[in-house]
Amino acid sequence: MKTSIQNIFTILFFLTFSISFAQNIEGIVTTSENVPLEAVNVVVKGTTNSAVTDNSGKFIIDSKGRLPLTLLIQYVGYTTAEIELTAIPANPLQVALKEENELIEVVVSSRRRIEKVQDVPIAISVITGKQAEQTGAFNVNRIKELVPSVQLYSSNPRNTGINIRSLGSPFGLTNDGIDPGVGFYVDGVYYARPAATTLDFIDVEQIEVLRGPQGSLFGKNTTSGAFNITTRKPSFTSGADFEVSYGNYSFLQAKASVTGALGKKVAGRLSFSGTSRDGLVDNIATGRSTNTLNNQGIRGQLLWTPTVNTNVIFAADITTQRPDGYAQVVAGVAPTQRAAYRQFDAIIADLNYQLPSLNAFDRKIDQDTPWRSNQDMGGFSLNVDTKIGGGTLTSTTAWRFWNWDPSNDRDFTGLQVLAKSQNPTRQTQITQEVRYAGQITSKISGVAGVFFIDQTSQTDGTEESGNAQWRFSQSTTSNLWKTPGLFEGYGIKTDARIRASSAAVFGQIDWAITDRLHILPGLRYNFDKKDAHYARTTYGGLQTTDPQLLALKKLVYSDQAFDSSTDNTDFSGNITVTFKASDKINAYGTFAKSYKPVGVNVAGLPTNSAGQPLLDLAVIKPEKVYHYEVGVKTSPFRNSIFNIALFKTDIKDFQTNVQAAELGVNRGYLANADKVRVQGVEVDGSFVISPNLTINGAVTYTDGTYVKFTNAPLPLEETGAPVSFKDVSGTNLPGASRWAGSLGGELSDNARFFGNAGKVFLAVDSYARSEFSSSPSASKYLVVQGYAIFNARLGFRASQGLSVHFWGRNLLNKDYYEQLLPAGGNAGQYAGVLGDQRTYGITLKYSL
16 A cells, blocks of 8 residues: 555656746735835745745746746745736736734635635534644544534444534444435535545545535535535646655555646646555454554546636546454443343353453454455546526536445454354445526525435345354253354345435525625425335354254344335425624524435344334334524634534434344344434634734534433343333433533744745644443443543644644543444443544645
């Protein structure tokens, strides 16, 4: 993998060179108060061609015939300006630089227009590509440390859920039969599979995290929020960035991006990212570490500008992951209500087995089934933007695929309980969105669009028992359980298929009653259809006609098949009132009725006393969401932002995941909770204290509760109770911490490094969250304790030339869990997804 990174890095480097000719560009550089600046560095981006201003702020630079081009205007203590030129200016350029201690006004495109984030009546957090790079946030799991309202839980890429305000995906193992409540978009393309959130970002320009329902703005319905990610676009001006990071545990990450003109109306961009790292958990059975990183991704874009009003971008990407990883470590053993001989400690004593460690943070396993978490994801898209009248018509067409090839050890031990647990999946999707956004009248602007998605998913699974299965499944004292070879090699082959189609019409208008008072109503009509097929067939084990032995085998695995088909339509909408009391205070209030589509179970169903599947669980009701929110965005003093939002979300027929005690119910099954409520407060702020000191932070309080859930699964410790379900009304939602927050700051000063103007800096970031339940029904054994981690960076950065910094993550080497989950069959043992221990390294970046 490291050789592949080096080869691609070399190729991209040689693509940065171009031919040039000569012509002069003149200009004058001043401060915002019109004071001339002397010794300002003026550089033609992507070259070593530069000039310096004189004492009157004037400069002359030779373009060398490179048109179009971008000028970088750099001066210590001031924000670098970028000026794109397609022709030699007839008059000298007038450039006014802003002091760097001024808070940068971030602009966003979430409402399909370019506007300042403080003017948007939506709770929204923005992470720039530069900020993500500097903090080492190369995937969504790292982003959650910067945006505490975001939660991501992943025991492997398939079993990944991303939530905002504790809502979005059912906590636990993933079921393909439902839609995520958090939309994930990259350059306008919707990514249907949550596994996408585990991939490395490639050449990201900006990440916008919108909180709350956004169904009238985005193609796919989003009941909890959306990630709106934009990548850097092709430029007609040549440029390149190269970055490489080294760290402990043999961490190596390389990134590169080159862009430039390929013709008068065609420009291109090619970007690469690769990450590798040794494992953080030792497998004493194999003698090597596991939970490695091995990711590679490449993205190419072509920009065609046939007219001044039309842009066409064709993009293609592919990302691969080949880790030896996602192994979970036994975190503890819960006593269940089963008979004494069915307790985990009694079972392993009879099998003469001992766990490699009773402390999960020894990071030792002895699992004998190979861990494999291979995935490939990619696709292509065609995006056309055309200016028509006072707005822009946009068409986004995309095809994407996801291939998942896993191997898991679901008993988490060195025993051959489950010798195989493999459910490879192939998923494809086609999406089409057409929308128009712009000014309709002098008082009304808005967006209207149509959206369609068709996706198919095929899983061909295998689960197979080993020679220790008899003891874990033993439910009577009969000696027949000890029959040699009864369960060894006994398993199920699964054929699970789903086709899901969705179509929608959506829109929102912004009606300016006055310059300060706006009303924003939005509507959405949705149609969803899902067809599912599930069939599993038993195989192997002892071949016998003895009815008693056959009955024992059926207690472990049985044949099961069912088909389901469902469709649903829904009208939803929202209304927002926003009032700009002054240039520094923007208040808003929102009510939204949202909708999460019907679901289908495609991972097996629990059975009744006769061994027949409970078919009434095959189809899951849609969620009905009622959301209320008020917020205020302020700039209390110069170079500051302070925002607060209060929210309440009521959900009827909440779609939740249930981990069944039956081995044949792979990854659990879906069910509806009658009613759920999530309410809380969010506060975030950014402050430029002085020219050398900035501070930013965010804190969220979330109260997530099952208002009514009478048929919840039993907690782990109640497995074996005479009842099958439990009333957990009034208890906390899984994955919901009451408190979560982030706090960071940077101390910097002007400096030069290898002749480049820039900043020497020291930055510290922290992230903390309180305890949360890690089980659909609260279990005292599956509570993740609260934790806090601290990260830091020290170095020099420049917009042009060489930047370097040292970094450290989890500096205090805090031991913490990201998730706890029971083993298949609920025998009592449970495992933990471990947070990374202390890591550190160095990053070098060179920009042309």
